[in-house]
Amino acid sequence: MKTYKSLMGRPKKFAERTVVAFPERSFERIAAAAEPFEDRTDFIRGAVEKELGLRQSDFYDDLKRYLLANENAVDFCLDAIRDAVTRRKAAILESAIKQKGRDE
CATH class of the missing domain: 1.10.1220 (Arc Repressor Mutant)
Incomplete structure (x- = not known):
């Protein structure tokens, strides 16, 4: 009779659990x-x-103290992204206008 080595299940990936209520x-x-x-x-x-x-992160306390003022980090980041997208769109438009001028 052959004996088989017992196989263990895989290790738990998520060992901690919680119940959270959301808005x-x-x-x-x-x-x-x-x-x-x-x-x-x-x-x-x-x-x-x-x-x-x-x-x-090392910069979080400075971010809260100097940059955020009375807004939260999410609003701050969203404003920064919105500003970056606006600047990028303007740069693309300007580049397209210059290219059109060269092509004419």
Whole structure:
């Protein structure tokens, strides 16, 4: 008779659990913002990891103190991205106008 070595299951990937209540419509907003085929739980885990990375960074205290004033980090980042997109669109438009002038 052959003996078989007992196989253990795979190690747990997520050992800690919690129950979290979300404001109304949060899941709709997550579904709209998530990548295609991205699981809501993975989205939430990723958001938590990103926030932890930001808060544990060397510059977070300076960011809060000097840059944020009375706004939160999300609003600050969104404003910075909005400004960058506006500048980029203007630069692309300007470049297209210059190119059109050269072509004529």
